[in-house]
Amino acid sequence: MLSQIPTYILSGMAITIAVTLVALPMGFVLGLTFALLRVYGGKFLSAIMAAYSTIMRGVPPLVLLFVLYFIISGVINLTPFWAGSLALGVVSSGYQLEIIRGALCSVGSTQMTAARAIGMSRAKAVRYIILPQALRLIIPSWSNEASVVLKDSSLVSALGVAEITRKSQLIGASTYKFLLAFLTAALIYFILVFLTNRLLDYVERKTRIPGFSHHSTL
Amino acid sequence: MDKYILEIQNISKRYGGNVILKDISLNVREGDTVVIIGPSGTGKSTLLRCINLLTRIDTGKILLDGKDITTKNVSEDEVRQHVGMVFQNFLLFNHLTALDNVMIGLTKVRKMPANQAKEKAMQELRRVGLADRASHYPGQLSGGQQQRVAIARALAMDPRVMLFDEPTSALDPELIGEVLEVMRKLAEEGMTMLCVTHEMGFAREVADRIIFMEHGVIVEEGPPAELFYRPKFERTREFLWKITELYGKHKDEEKPGDTST
Ligand SMILES: Nc1ncnc2c1ncn2[C@@H]1O[C@H](COP(=O)(O)OP(=O)(O)OP(=O)(O)O)[C@@H](O)[C@H]1O
Ligand SMILES: [Mg+2]
Numbered sequence: 001m002l003s004q005i006p007t008y009i010l011s012g013m014a015i016t017i018a019v020t021l022v023a024l025p026m027g028f029v030l031g032l033t034f035a036l037l038r039v040y041g042g043k044f045l046s047a048i049m050a051a052y053s054t055i056m057r058g059v060p061p062l063v064l065l066f067v068l069y070f071i072i073s074g075v076i077n078l079t080p081f082w083a084g085s086l087a088l089g090v091v092s093s094g095y096q097l098e099i100i101r102g103a104l105c106s107v108g109s110t111q112m113t114a115a116r117a118i119g120m121s122r123a124k125a126v127r128y129i130i131l132p133q134a135l136r137l138i139i140p141s142w143s144n145e146a147s148v149v150l151k152d153s154s155l156v157s158a159l160g161v162a163e164i165t166r167k168s169q170l171i172g173a174s175t176y177k178f179l180l181a182f183l184t185a186a187l188i189y190f191i192l193v194f195l196t197n198r199l200l201d202y203v204e205r206k207t208r209i210p211g212f213s214h215h216s217t218l
Numbered sequence: 219m220d221k222y223i224l225e226i227q228n229i230s231k232r233y234g235g236n237v238i239l240k241d242i243s244l245n246v247r248e249g250d251t252v253v254i255i256g257p258s259g260t261g262k263s264t265l266l267r268c269i270n271l272l273t274r275i276d277t278g279k280i281l282l283d284g285k286d287i288t289t290k291n292v293s294e295d296e297v298r299q300h301v302g303m304v305f306q307n308f309l310l311f312n313h314l315t316a317l318d319n320v321m322i323g324l325t326k327v328r329k330m331p332a333n334q335a336k337e338k339a340m341q342e343l344r345r346v347g348l349a350d351r352a353s354h355y356p357g358q359l360s361g362g363q364q365q366r367v368a369i370a371r372a373l374a375m376d377p378r379v380m381l382f383d384e385p386t387s388a389l390d391p392e393l394i395g396e397v398l399e400v401m402r403k404l405a406e407e408g409m410t411m412l413c414v415t416h417e418m419g420f421a422r423e424v425a426d427r428i429i430f431m432e433h434g435v436i437v438e439e440g441p442p443a444e445l446f447y448r449p450k451f452e453r454t455r456e457f458l459w460k461i462t463e464l465y466g467k468h469k470d471e472e473k474p475g476d477t478s479t
Contacts, residue, residue: 114309117270118323118375119299128326133313209313211357 005171009184012167016192019085019153019163024146026089031096038097039104040126049097056094062155064091069159084156092149099141103134136207143200147193154189164188221284223248223410224269224379229278229288231264238264240434241278246379246412251405253421253442254414256431257457262414265431266381269412270301283378299327302372302380307388308364310356316343316367317352320374328375342370346400362393366400373404380404382413416461422446430454 038049056064068087072078078086107130115125157166164185172181224246231239238261246252254262267273269280271287271294280288287297310319320342324335343349346366356364365385372380382401386394398420405411405424415421421428422442429439430453438445438454449455 110305110307110309111311113272114305114311116272116295117298117303117305118371119295119327120323121295124326128322129311129313136313209357210355211359212312212355213357 005175005177005181006184008171009164009167009181009188012162012164013188013192015081015161015163016150016153016188019081019088019156019161020146020150022082022085023088023092023153024149026086027092027096027145027149028142030089030093032100034093034097035100035104036126038101040122053094053097056091057098061088061091061152062158065155065158080156080159080161084159084161088149088152088156091152092145095145095148096142099138099145100134102141103137104130106137107133133209136204136209139200139204139207143197143204146196146200150193150196151189221248222246222281223250223283224412225279225281225284226265226269227279227281229268229275229280231261231268231273231275238434239268239275242434242436243278244429244436244439246410248410249408250426251409251411251413251424252427252429253425254412254429254431255416255421255457255461256429256437260431261434262431263383266303266383266412266414269379269381270298270303272303295327299323299375300378302375302377304365304368304372304380304382304385306384308356308361308368310364310368310371312356315353315355316348316359316363316370319356319367320371323371323375339370339374342374343367345373345403346370347396360393361389362396365389365397369397369400369404379410379412382411382415384414384416386415386417418458418462430457432457 034049034052037045038053039046041049059067065084065087068090069080069083072083072086111129111133112122112125115129116122120128153163154165157163157169160166162170168181168185172178175181222245224244226242226244228241228243229239230237230241242265244252254265256262264273268275275288278288279286282297282300286292310316311322314322317336317339320339321332321335324330324338325332328335330338340349340352343352346369348363348366348370351359351363351367354363356367359367369380369385385401386397389397394417398417401411401413402420402424413420413425425442427439428442428445430437430445432453438449438451445454446458449458
């Protein structure tokens with residue numbers, strides 16, 4: 001009876017991971033695109049991206065999730081899993097935009113100048129000189145954002161998606177062992193976040209530029 | 219008579235209300251080494267940046283090999299391949315090895331095949347005496363070595379003119395010599411160079427002409443011996459005195475404007 005609780009909750013772990021694996025890369029692709037527009041896109045696009053980021057970061061994720069869910073499901077017929085994951089990706093893009101923008105600025109205009117001086121176009125300079133350095137710089141902040149998205153994936157339980165949090169509610173209600181159910185959920189989330197951060201620490205060490213110390217305040 | 223490789227004709231530049239360059243004209247022949255000196259804030263860097271179009275001039279013209287590079291329809295990227303620039307703080311690409319720093323312009327801008335680009339890049343590294351540091355990252359090189367890689371990076375594009383903006387002023391004294399040595403060799407090989415530098419020993423030995431700028435105008439120009447020993451203007455003499463004293467490399471009898479030598 002008791003052993004059935006962890007088993008049941010664990011069966012939601014795949015969904016939790018799946019939600020994260022949709023939302024996080026989607027937030028990255030949007031965040032990267034928007035950050036490039038924010039920094040290099042000229043006055044008009046830059047202002048739009050600034051507004052986008054301010055709005056996305058100024059609303060509670062759960063509220064935004066509902067708003068986006070109802071917008072998305074009004075336009076196309078998606079399952080709650082997809083609608084929820086995409087909505088979380090949009091929420092995350094606002095934060096990732098800021099992380100990447102900070103890194104682009106911190107790599108600095110002098111690297112751009114040096115690249116232009118050997119005849120590179122702006123686009124080539126961004127691709128070959130600025131981005132490879134900026135993407136290395138974002139790893140620590142991105143690791144943090146990855147754990148935020150992993151934890152925020154619990155929000156899609158509000159849409160009825162049967163991930164860890166939702167399953168804990170269900171099994172808690174049917175067994176009246178709410179505390180045990182949510183402690184189990186907490187432990188699973190913690191382990192997932194912990195492993196994600198360790199993995200990204202490893203990536204950070206592996207991609208570190210030899211001899212280079214960048215004193216950034218990201 | 220040699221043709222001019224670079225013709226700067228009456229250029230002006232202002233930032234907001236401040237006029238930085240006032241009606242500057244200057245011609246440079248192929249193979250010439252021109253040293254530009256002058257007080258801080260005078261517009262020396264701005265002049266160099268105008269020549270490789272990192273800064274756009276307001277009025278006037280700049281001709282490279284007889285072709286106006288300051289008109290609208292000229293591709294900046296194309297021009298910059300022919301004008302090498304070396305910066306005070308090196309500005310190597312931090313994430314690339316010395317070899318890749320020199321190679322990247324060849325592969326990504328000139329679209330040279332990798333093996334050919336690598337060969338040429340190694341050749342440029344040898345030229346600055348750093349073939350054995352090819353696989354080092356900028357952070358693993360001394361300032362002097364970084365600056366020499368930066369020179370190799372510019373040379374790799376086969377520039378018509380090299381611009382140096384205070385290439386040794388960010389270096390520890392003991393590292394200055396190796397960079398000046400490379401520049402001296404380039405001058406001997408016939409490279410056309412415009413150098414902003416206050417290394418007067420280098421200027422006297424290597425320069426064909428020294429240009430003294432102040433407040434956005436060329437106050438005086440001439441061969442080193444003339445400027446050093448027979449400056450026309452009191453300001454030139456004062457400035458030369460000041461920097462020779464500051465850099466403290468010269469014996470008293472060599473002080474500029476002193477005709478007793
Ligand atoms: N992008 C810019 N915007 C506004 N003013 C500028 C800009 N770049 C340079 N200036 C101004 O132009 C003037 C000349 O600058 P420049 O860097 O060309 O002088 P410099 O002779 O190279 O001085 P230094 O010996 O200190 O390097 C300075 O007063 C500087 O403040
Ligand atoms: Mg300067």
